[in-house]
Amino acid sequence: MRDQFSNMQEIRKPAVTSKGGIVAAQSGKAAQVGAEVLAAGGDCVDAVIATTFALGVLEPWMSGLGGGGAMVLYRANEDRHEVIDYGMRAPRSLRVEDYPLTGDGAASDLFPWARIKDDRNLHGPGSIAVPGVVAGMEEAHRRHAKLPWKELLAPSIALASEGLGVDWWTTLTIASSAADLRRYPASAAAYLVDGLPPNAPWGIKSQVRLPQDRLKATMAQLAAAGPRDFYEGDLAKSLAADIQSAGGALSVEDLAPFRAHLREPLAIPYRGGKVFATPELTAGPTLSRTLGLLQESLKPARGEPDAAAYVAYASALQAAYRERLKDMGDADGRRALGAEALAPACTTHFSAVDRDGNMAAVTQTLLSTFGSKFVSPQTGVTMNNGIMWFDPTPGTPNSLAPNKRCLTNYTPVLAQAADGRRVAIGASGGRRILPAVAQLLSFVMDYGMDLDAAIHAPRIDASEGAVVIGDVRLPAPVRKELGARFDYEEARIQTLPMKFACPSVVLRDGLTNSGATEPFQPWSEAVAQA
Numbered sequence: 317m318r319d320q321f322s323n324m325q326e327i328r329k330p331a332v333t334s335k336g337g338i339v340a341a342q343s344g345k346a347a348q349v350g351a352e353v354l355a356a357g358g359d360c361v362d363a364v365i366a367t368t369f370a371l372g373v374l375e376p377w378m379s380g381l382g383g384g385g386a387m388v389l390y391r392a393n394e395d396r397h398e399v400i401d402y403g404m405r406a407p408r409s410l411r412v413e414d415y416p417l418t419g420d421g422a423a424s425d426l427f428p429w430a431r432i433k434d435d436r437n438l439h440g441p442g443s444i445a446v447p448g449v450v451a452g453m454e455e456a457h458r459r460h461a462k463l464p465w466k467e468l469l470a471p472s473i474a475l476a477s478e479g480l481g482v483d484w485w486t487t488l489t490i491a492s493s494a495a496d497l498r499r500y501p502a503s504a505a506a507y508l509v510d511g512l513p514p515n516a517p518w519g520i521k522s523q524v525r526l527p528q529d530r531l532k533a534t535m536a537q538l539a540a541a542g543p544r545d546f547y548e549g550d551l552a553k554s555l556a557a558d559i560q561s562a563g564g565a566l567s568v569e570d571l572a573p574f575r576a577h578l579r580e581p582l583a584i585p586y587r588g589g590k591v592f593a594t595p596e597l598t599a600g601p602t603l604s605r606t607l608g609l610l611q612e613s614l615k616p617a618r619g620e621p622d623a624a625a626y627v628a629y630a631s632a633l634q635a636a637y638r639e640r641l642k643d644m645g646d647a648d649g650r651r652a653l654g655a656e657a658l659a660p661a662c663t664t665h666f667s668a669v670d671r672d673g674n675m676a677a678v679t680q681t682l683l684s685t686f687g688s689k690f691v692s693p694q695t696g697v698t699m700n701n702g703i704m705w706f707d708p709t710p711g712t713p714n715s716l717a718p719n720k721r722c723l724t725n726y727t728p729v730l731a732q733a734a735d736g737r738r739v740a741i742g743a744s745g746g747r748r749i750l751p752a753v754a755q756l757l758s759f760v761m762d763y764g765m766d767l768d769a770a771i772h773a774p775r776i777d778a779s780e781g782a783v784v785i786g787d788v789r790l791p792a793p794v795r796k797e798l799g800a801r802f803d804y805e806e807a808r809i810q811t812l813p814m815k816f817a818c819p820s821v822v823l824r825d826g827l828t829n830s831g832a833t834e835p836f837q838p839w840s841e842a843v844a845q846a
Contacts, residue, residue: 321808323788329835331768334844338831339363340820341666342378342744344841346370349471350668353463355845360674361389361460362468364666365453368680369472371664372449373531375839376480377489377686378664378744381534381546382699384448384722385680386594387456388581388730390738392673397592397730399579400459402452404445404702404722407570412716414442414565415708430709437703437716439496441564443688445702445722446574449680454543455576469539476532479525482514485838488812490514493686500562502693503686506530530696547571554694562690581730586611587761588734599640599727599750606636606754616762623797626776626790629758630802633751633778662686663726663744667822669829671845675822677728677740679749727753733761738824743834745817747779752817760823767823771832777816785815809836 332338337360339350350367354360364387372380379385384404390397418431429437436442457465480486490497491513497503498511507526508514517524537551545551552571559566581592584604591607593600609632614625621629663681681700682688688701705723706716714723727749728742739760743752752775759770774787776798784802786795787809798804807815818834822842831842 321810327835328772329833329840331766331771331830331832332842332844333828333830335671335827336829336845337363337668337670338822338829338842338844339367339666339668340822340831340833340840340842341367341371342664342818342820342833342837342840343371343374344839344843345475346374347666347841347843350666351843351845352471353468354670357462359460359462360668360670360676361456362463363668363670364676364678365457365461366468366471367666367668368449368453368678369469369535370475371666371680373472373475373480373528373535375664376531376698377493377682378662379449379680379682380698381449381538382447382687382692382697383680383682384445384700384702385452385678386598386724386726386728387452387676387678388592388594388728388740389460390592390673390675390730390740391460397581397583399581399594400452400455400576401579401594401596402448402455402576403597403724404448404700405574406445406703406706406716406718406720406722407565407567408719409565409567409570410703410716410718411565412710412718415716417708429707432708437701437706437708438684439689439701440499441559441562441566441688441690443701443703444559444564444566444690444699446566446570447700448574448576450538450543450546451574451576455578457543465542466539469535473532473535473539476528476535479527482524482526483516485811487513487516489685492812493689496689497686500690502691503689503698506691506696506698507686528696530694532696534695534697547574551695555692555697558692558694559690559699586731586757589732589761591729591731591757593727593729597721597723599725600729602636602640603727603729603750603754605639606632606750607757609635610754610758614758614762620763620773621758623794625758626786626794627797627801629751629755630776630778630784630798633754634782634784637779663746663749665726665728665742665744665818666820667740667742667831669740669822669824669831673738673824675730675738675740675824677730677742679726679728679742679744681724681726681744725749729753729757731757731761735764740822741819743817743819745814748777748814748817751775751777751779752819756819756821767821767830767832771819771821772835775816787816811836811838
């Protein structure tokens with residue numbers, strides 16, 4: 317179907333530059349919330365918290381209170397990097413016997429797992445893991461925030477009161493999951509109109525909005541009662557009651573002990589600089605291996621990456637992925653590896669920098685688009701399907717088990733180049749995140765690109781086994797060499813389904829900040845504080 321699209325179309329989204337702070341996010345409205353917090357005197361972490369909750373209202377199919385994630389922070393005064401890990405866990409109350417194998421081959425989603433009866437691990441209340449986003453924001457606020465918790469949640473409450481705006485992107489996203497959303501009454505009520513995706517209006521003064529009254533009340537409760545209410549108070553009770561009454565396992569006893577974890581980042585030497593990545597059950601260790609291979613094989617020439625550079629990218633990524641896939645899971649000695657999925661991921665990434673040079677790379681997810689497709693009726697929260705991360709076949713490092721940490725594809729990173737510039741990089745896109753992050757790091761650290769050049773430079777993806785996917789905008793000599801060396805296919809940058817990851821990046825050069833986002837993501841924007 318590739319021949320139906322124009323070869324002449326050009327889309328650009330210039331990088332933003334400022335002496336003040338910048339937030340780059342997949343939703344420009346959420347980035348604006350973060351930038352306004354910076355303008356009000358907030359720290360980079362204040363912007364992270366406000367942006368996180370705004371994203372959960374504005375693009376609830378990507379992330380939100382029902383998801384998990386991780387952030388890498390740079391604290392300029394201490395010249396220190398840290399990771400806050402708030403990835404999801406299987407409930408302690410989960411019973412493996414409730415997930416019987418059918419023997420009917422692979423799962424209906426694009427995971428390689430054996431199929432479970434009724435796809436219980438893919439969607440619905442049985443697919444829900446203990447969410448971590450609220451605990452992550454709790455820990456970030458406790459450690460670094462300047463502004464009150466309640467003040468940081470106020471913008472998201474106001475956004476929820478307006479309702480979810482329906483444009484063509486909303487319609488397309490909801491339509492992609494409508495068949496499963498309509499299985500669950502609260503989900504259908506939240507996202508569908510008469511059982512069908514809502515249509516964006518044609519009239520210039522017309523607008524369609526989906527009410528978010530339940531979510532607004534939940535955000536107001538969370539603001540007033542504090543983050544622990546989500547795990548121990550009335551919100552926890554409402555969530556658990558909704559999930560258990562629908563046949564899921566998650567209980568208040570599962571929620572109450574959940575905490576985010578402060579971790580030391582992986583410190584990866586690269587090309588005279590250093591890259592700081594998330595450790596353990598993320599793609600950070602695989603990024604470390606990729607960069608190690610690139611440091612050996614890639615010999616940067618002047619200017620832009622040439623054919624030899626893209627061959628080096630593809631070879632390093634394929635080698636790192638082979639190692640990642642051969643042994644994986646939350647088991648002793650294996651936490652530096654991770655499970656890969658071929659499923660379309662619903663993830664959001666944003667990056668932030670403030671006027672003082674504090675930086676953050678933040679990735680959060682529900683796993684699949686709309687996660688479990690299950691909306692909690694009492695709270696309006698769209699819940700994750702983190703149980704899909706586990707292999708339902710017994711006896712593997714990543715086999716499904718109670719209280720087990722979920723594996724993830726996300727790769728938020730901070731880096732300092734040899735020339736002193738600092739950059740925060742991450743992306744959404746499931747297995748495609750790592751290749752995008754690795755190449756963007758190389759564009760900045762190997763070739764000295766600014767963000768405007770880096771975000772518009774064509775990339776490859778090498779996360780699908782033997783196949784290497786190249787952007788059709790790559791120069792002809794690069795495409796020819798990749799075609800000669802690999803099982804090579806080409807794809808256009810497009811909005812849905814995306815064939816490459818969707819990055820959001822900020823960079824600090826001296827006292828000047830810049831930000832950029834994926835040009836083809838229709839909502840994304842880098843916003844500077846006023």
